[in-house]
Amino acid sequence: MIVNCGQLTANDVGKNVEVYGWCRYKRDHGGKLFIDLADRYGITQLVFEGKVNDRASELGKEYVIKVNGSVRKRSQETIDKDNPTGTVEVYVKDYELINASLLPPFELIDEKKKFLANEDLRMKYRYLDLRRKEMIKRVEFRDRVTKTIRKFLWDNGFMELETPTLVKDTYETGSRTFLVPSRTNPGKFYALAQSPQMYKQLCMISGLDKYFQVAHAFRDEDPREDRQPEHTQIDLEVSFKDEEYIQGLIEGLLAEVFEKSLGKKIGTPFKHMDYFYAMENYGSDKPDLRFDSKIVDITNEIADSDYKIVKRVIENKGKVRAVAFAAGFGTDKPILDKQYMLRLIETAKSLGLAGLTWLYVKNGVIASEPESISETLKKVEQRIIVKLDAKDGDVILMCSDVSDQLLLSVLGKIRKEVGRKIGKFSNEYEILWVDGFPLFEKDEVTNQFKPSHNPFTSPNQSTVRYMESEPEKVIGRQYDLVINGEECGGGSIRISNPDIQKAVFKTIGMTDEQIERTFGFMVEALRYGAPIHGGIALGLDRLLTILSNESDIREFILFPKNKKYESPIDGSPTDINDKRLKDDYGILTGQM
Secondary structure (H helix, E strand, C coil): CEECCCCCCHHHCCCEEEEEEEEEEEEECCCEEEEEEEECCEEEEEEEEHHHHHHHHHCCCCCEEEEEEEEEECCHHHCCCCCCCCCEEEEEEEEEEEECCCCCCCCCCCCCHHHCCCHHHHHHCHHHHCCCHHHHHHHHHHHHHHHHHHHHHHHCCCEECCCCCEECCCCCCCCCCCEEECCCCCCCEEEECCCCHHHHHHHHHCCCCEEEEEEEEECCCCCCCCCCCEEEEEEEEEECCCHHHHHHHHHHHHHHHHHHHHCCCCCCCCEEEEHHHHHHHHCCCCCCCCCCCCCEECHHHHCCCCCHHHHHHHHCCCEEEEEEEECCCCCCCCCCCHHHHHHHHHHHHHCCCCCCEEEEEECCEEECCCHHHHHCCCCCHHHHHHHHCCCCCEEEEEEEECCHHHHHHHHHHHHHHHHHHHCCCCCCCCEEEEECCECEEECCCCCCEEECCCCCECECCCCHHHCCCCHHHCEECEEEEEECCEEEEEEEEECCCHHHHHHHHHHCCCCHHHHHHHHHHHHHHHCCCCCCEEEEEEEHHHHHHHHCCCCCHHHHCCCCCCCCCCECCCCECCCCCHHHHHHHHCCCCCCC
């Protein structure tokens, strides 16, 4: 019978089998050769003796072979308890060399991260990297989660549909898009869809009231941490439903995913947090709630101190904010040390602040290095300690600036970094909804309003009256799903009224001509009886990364790009010669 390399057990002893795989380990014991044959299902030990052993000297690492043999028990002292097939081996009667292999550029057998090949080498030879047990587990995990999601949505009446990848370029809004030249329409271009947003809305107008797809999305963004130019999202849209239905649906979906993929039960319903509360207390619209430390305004408490640096900021109508961490500072085994604090100061400077002050609590009072800083705080130290609810061993990080927005943003990033460094999480997973986002935000460079998420989000009925006079007061019916301080999904109730849709476009600076040229088809569609509708998109790659307690989404993408958005495996992106651009696509040299 034909078996795979992870299939054989003691019940198969005495059977004749045929097995295929890659030669992963090879051990020559003089007259007897052992090879561990591997495939995605596992590893089976082969034993070569006699004439077949003489031939097997030709076999090297990652050679592909077909084996015919009989299953027998391993001797007691050679049983591998960590291997599901470790109680048996295949005594090889004959084998066939299917393909030889070059010597792999890195080992495929050591799963310890500290011994892994460097990232670009792994990506260049990704087809080898994917043979590793750890990578096989990730591919299987992705498959298992995706199947669970599909089944849940099918069981809830959703149809899996496909929207176009080649779409119209809507360059007036959003991130940059990848452009694709059209050979049949020289000089014209498609855009790769950044998301199925408008097309899933068109599905709702079509009466296809429950849509989902596992969608590829493309964004020509500047390289950033944990981003890829192409990623996968679980995209869904429903008609005649509100936020409560969509959020409840996603909570049920995630509960199913956690239970089926991790064997964990999560509590529902999830917590909700207002956007403005999140920004004020955590400096982020995706707060990590696995640790308690909040950002606290201590401007009033510190105003009477002798700390001249912050007093000058207060005199210029600035604020002072601080956050305390349980770090065991001053003990024999502090989680944070002085060198780490000095690096945090440089981090704060790199993010735009003048600096950062670090303090710690010892014997109920504030201490510092150098002591001169804590001396300036003597008059107010107890007020600061009480306001922060700080205890002995806690580290206090304090910043000041005239821009409260910058202050919160920087402290939010530092809070996240330090919290994860400490790692004393009360729960393994903290999930919440962040609601009540402003519909618009101002671009710091142009001073022009732009959508905080996308221009299709419906304004809250109670604030829509501010659309023309005070757009910054308009609240959108937007909701983000946050897990462990990472945004895993975002959605909204969409605009279904064509006049409100045009008003939003005009608020972000679009003229009637621009609206017609770019979104005219969408506005027209809304005039043909558009239903109330809304939806959400979950980032599948990021969700998998968080569920697995990993940090890099590329570990869950088959063939990812590197940090420069290059593909080491095939060398893309590549140059295209001028003649081909002109002859095939009608693009003149220097036109692009």
